[in-house]
Structure formats: C-alpha cells, structure tokens
Amino acid sequence: QSALTQPASVSGSxxxxxxxxxxxxxxxxxxxNYVSWYQQHPVKAPKLLIYDVSxxxxxxxxxFSGSKSGYTASLTIxxxxxxxxxxxYCSSYATTTTVIFxxxxxxxxx
Amino acid sequence: QVQLVxxxxxxxxxxxSVKVSCKASGYTLITSDITWVRQAPGHGLExxxxxxDKNGNTNLAQKVQGRATMTTDTRTNTAYMELRxxxxxxxxxxxxxxxxGVSWFDPWGQGTLVTxxx
Numbered sequence: 410q411s412a413l414t415q416p417a418s419v420s421g422s423x424x425x426x427x428x429x430x431x432x433x434x435x436x437x438x439x440x441x442n443y444v445s446w447y448q449q450h451p452v453k454a455p456k457l458l459i460y461d462v463s464x465x466x467x468x469x470x471x472x473f474s475g476s477k478s479g480y481t482a483s484l485t486i487x488x489x490x491x492x493x494x495x496x497x498y499c500s501s502y503a504t505t506t507t508v509i510f511x512x513x514x515x516x517x518x519x
Numbered sequence: 520q521v522q523l524v525x526x527x528x529x530x531x532x533x534x535x536s537v538k539v540s541c542k543a544s545g546y547t548l549i550t551s552d553i554t555w556v557r558q559a560p561g562h563g564l565e566x567x568x569x570x571x572d573k574n575g576n577t578n579l580a581q582k583v584q585g586r587a588t589m590t591t592d593t594r595t596n597t598a599y600m601e602l603r604x605x606x607x608x609x610x611x612x613x614x615x616x617x618x619x620g621v622s623w624f625d626p627w628g629q630g631t632l633v634t635x636x637x
Contacts, residue, residue: 412563445623447564454614455556455564456628462625497562503605507578508554508566 413437413499413511420517426487429514430478431499437509439480443502446475446484450495451511458497459484486516494518521545523615523628530634531605538601539631548572552618553598555589558609558630565611569618571599582597605635619634 414432422425447455459475501513521539554569568579570589573592616624
C-alpha cells in the first residue's frame, strides 16, 4: 500500500464540527493503535495534533480529537475556526513499511 | 525548549549527492531517534527512515535503501541525511523530526528544500 486513504478535501463553516477519515489495512491501522495526525499550514512544517489514536500533546487545543474503528481512523475538529484552515495528514505504524502517511486532506473554512 | 534547526536549501544536478543537517537543541540526540520525512512540491508526506543515536542503527524506507545514509554527530548534537544519485523526483522539502513515540514525531525542523535540476 502506497498511502493511507484520506479525502482530498473537506470544508465547514466557523463553529461547525468536521471529521477527516483515514482508511488503512490490516497491516497498519487495523493492527496497531499507533495512529497520529499532523496539521500543516502552507510553507510550514507539520505540527503534531494527535498521537497513538487519541492522545493530544500538551498545547494542542481540546477542539482536536482522534478515534479509530477497525481499519479507519478519524480526526474531529469541533468549533471550527479560520486558523484551522490547513492540510491534515494521518500516519500509522505499519508492518510492511514501518511508517505510512495518508495522502493529506485540505480543510477549507468557509 | 526542544528545537530542530536544519541547513539551508540546496540546488543539485542529477547524479549528485546532497547532505542535509539537523541540529538539535533543548535535548540530546541520544535520548530519541531522529526521523526524516520528505514532501515533493504539491504532494504529501513520505517517510524516509530514522536513526538511533545511541547505537547508530537505522531503519530506512525501501524506496531510499541503497541511496540514503543517516548519521549523527554526538559532539555537535546534529543529525545528517545524505541522499546520493539524485534524480528530479528527489526534488522536495526534507524534514527532520524527533521520534517521540513508536511512530509519532514532534517537534519538526523547519524543512530544507532540495532542488534537483540540470
């Protein structure tokens, strides 16, 4: 598998909640609770949002939350704000490739 | 605070090599692996591998095995990633990051743009 599957784009209005999915296989998401999520603003380095499926590093807003069911992980952003507009990437530990990233999802705040 | 500062951008000819540095501050490399991730223009993130400073062991993605070498210098607390036999598809921003868990990375360096062009 070359990459985890994410929707190319999602959008939402300020104050709304959105969910970004990340689908893998039995060799990655389905077999390990090592899913992480990153936020990347244009020409900036990625920033860790969620690790090990649902853990939030200190300093990351409580509006970001993660979950997993079967082969699909999800990132939910509640109370959408203009500053949330960015690209989001999921990642998982994998038996075949060690680490695999998703293709990325562009979030537009309307 | 923990910070990773990378070397500046590079322009290389096809077939050449490039070596990107990543200097850590606020912690010592020996306590955590350093991972390298690249991002081609307009594309997503691609994991390249990681190195353990304590024993020098590396785990490289299959795609770069044989062309990439990851090293560390304990004296200067700096990690390096060298990529040889460059092709145009290697044009990308290269990031180093601290491996803070099994497969999560924080913080990240600011990135180094490597352009391969004739």
